[in-house]
Amino acid sequence: MSKAFTLPQLRVACSGCSLRELCLPVDLTDEEMRRLERLVSEKHAYRRGDYLYRSGARFDSLYAIRTGFFKTQVLHEDGREQVTGFQMAGEIIGMDAISNDMHTCDAVALEDSEVCELPFNRLEALSRELPALQRHLHKIMSREIVREHGIMLLLGSMRAEERLAAFLLNLSQRFAARGYSATVFQLRMTRQEIGNYLGLKLETVSRTLSHFQEVGLISVRNKAVEILDMKGLQSFFGVAAGPL
């Protein structure tokens, strides 16, 4: 269990990580980078369906997603659930837990995934010494607030077609930012999970996707999606695809 014996492939090497630019501040020196790497203690693997954390669990660490796909959700006691986000490689999750030293939502792997653990106390300590890291941490949290404003706008004022268009365009952008196709991709979540994110029933999600297909905006077959008319989708809700 001593760190000295951690297997090489389980050690973290941020400096060589392809996600570096998504997940880290860009302007660290080599020495600063090494200090950060020492902090990122371990990598963990999760199978599809595994919980990364559960609501109510004690908070110790943030997590950087290295590979895979997660959803985060809050549950209402009567069983209703709201998906608060779908997270992919390079994104940091767990920030909601800082406020009460306790996780306030569940994080579930939607496919086999790996995460880097960032012990928060040590992250705070290091960010006191590295202003660039401190600023980066603040920006990540702020970005999450902005993202949620966008979802509030979506949930509060958009129609089903607009919500789905925004959702697909957002996924497209994020896949593109990671070097994948912006037009052809696999959904990792069910219609139900999409509905729980967008405030719609699964039947409405299904119908709306079918409708998009009928009018030639997309091709969809189960989880396989191809965007055929990006402009057409964008026109559904002004131009701003914004970060969802």
Added chain:
Amino acid sequence: MSKAFTLPQLRVACSGCSLRELCLPVDLTDEEMRRLERLVSEKHAYRRGDYLYRSGARFDSLYAIRTGFFKTQVLHEDGREQVTGFQMAGEIIGMDAISNDMHTCDAVALEDSEVCELPFNRLEALSRELPALQRHLHKIMSREIVREHGIMLLLGSMRAEERLAAFLLNLSQRFAARGYSATVFQLRMTRQEIGNYLGLKLETVSRTLSHFQEVGLISVRNKAVEILDMKGLQSFFGVAAGPL
């Protein structure tokens, strides 16, 4: 303009501020408190309808509300607007702007109000030296993320009655936390603004409030509200009133 000539009543004295416990970390020493007070450079007054900041404006400072009431909103280019929050004394606003050094929403005074300006660069610098302040800043941002999760749940899965009940109970709690009545208060916002917050049309807000009155849950006349049956309101959406 020199700080030396700032009038005494415009200088900030956090240590004597009645909102201290809402807005500041609790465990600062006197010396640390003085350093923080020096940072909180100025107090500004706003009239009802004034903008504290606008979307797109450059970001320099967070603001602590000392007296009064604000709303924050994001605008969609087609004119739709989503109110992202109603903020009252002791709350900190502007954190969405950190991510891009630019405000991403408007903040508008709903009544005559005063705010304390917190220059963010200096706040970051000081929080590198005062771990308690650093932790507090992180908690405030995290709390905002949690609050927004709650609103996503509300917007994504609650019916109009549940949304209004949650809204009234949330206001009630926050007034109570500030020493005001939990049952009798004035709304500071219009039905339209409530609707833009809760994802409802103003007519639906009005009808739902009228209905609450008919069944004896509240008494409402224009902006004056009295909660007559707190338990009854709570039963609308489980028990969790949560921070909105």
Added chain:
DNA sequence: GGCGGCGTTTGATATATGTCAAAAACCGTG
């Protein structure tokens, strides 16, 4: 203190989305 405009209430009607249901397609597992 009266006028005018905004905010609110209430009614009648329209509609987007939810609900219920059944069949079809897909997927992991034995």
Added chain:
DNA sequence: CACGGTTTTTGACATATATCAAACGCCGCC
């Protein structure tokens, strides 16, 4: 490769909320 359970699609129908409209009341300003 077949089976059983889950996911998806599609249809018919129900309903919560939006839309349109008119009257009323409150409040600030002249």
